[in-house]
Amino acid sequence: MVYMQIIEYMNILVILMHPWLLSAAGGVLIGLSAVLLMGVLGRIAGISGIASGLVAGTGGRGWRIAFIVGLVAGPWLRLWWQGDSGIGAPRVSWPWLALAGLLVGFGTRLGGGCTSGHGVYGIARLSPRSLLATVVFVLTGMVTVLVVRHLPGVGA
Amino acid sequence: MKTWMALLVGVLSSLGLSLGGMTQPAVVLGFLDLAGA
Numbered sequence: 001m002v003y004m005q006i007i008e009y010m011n012i013l014v015i016l017m018h019p020w021l022l023s024a025a026g027g028v029l030i031g032l033s034a035v036l037l038m039g040v041l042g043r044i045a046g047i048s049g050i051a052s053g054l055v056a057g058t059g060g061r062g063w064r065i066a067f068i069v070g071l072v073a074g075p076w077l078r079l080w081w082q083g084d085s086g087i088g089a090p091r092v093s094w095p096w097l098a099l100a101g102l103l104v105g106f107g108t109r110l111g112g113g114c115t116s117g118h119g120v121y122g123i124a125r126l127s128p129r130s131l132l133a134t135v136v137f138v139l140t141g142m143v144t145v146l147v148v149r150h151l152p153g154v155g156a
Numbered sequence: 157m158k159t160w161m162a163l164l165v166g167v168l169s170s171l172g173l174s175l176g177g178m179t180q181p182a183v184v185l186g187f188l189d190l191a192g193a
Contacts, residue, residue: 026171029169036161068166075170078171086179088182146190
């Protein structure tokens with residue numbers, strides 16, 4: 001019973017939070033996860049790197065699988081806790097998503113990391129390489145959005 | 157121990173991403189859209 005009351009209290013707290021506070025809370029959780037992974041496993045949490053290591057058989061199979069299972073479990077936990085997983089529906093069809101996923105995968109291997117590895121955990125470690133990679137992919141993303149959304153006759 | 161910690165880290169990461177709105181395409185596109193929607 002006490003357990004359910006705590007869940008209910010946390011739910012009300014999240015609902016009442018200002019969006020900026022919610023974002024800050026998300027940032028704290030991400031930072032905490034990076035510190036835990038580095039402190040306990042001596043690893044840097046880049047999602048694409050962890051997943052690709054699993055496919056390539058780079059070693060440490062168990063913890064990589066556990067991390068990805070945890071990653072998938074998070075939104076399910078939020079769905080159970082709040083009735084909303086927090087994951088927005090894709091805005092394009094599945095073939096476009098598959099093509100985008102392929103390009104993202106190629107880009108992350110080329111750049112030695114993804115938005116989480118460089119943009120979140122790399123910048124947190126004050127890595128110059130990650131800072132540069134993040135600036136490049138954010139600027140590229142901005143140009144892409146500008147072209148697709150605002151150039152006449154290009155996008156939706 | 158390490159496996160459980162990796163599981164916890166995965167859960168914390170995805171909860172952090174989702175609470176921060178980074179799993180919402182509209183939020184990410186809004187951030188990248190300097191010219192406004």
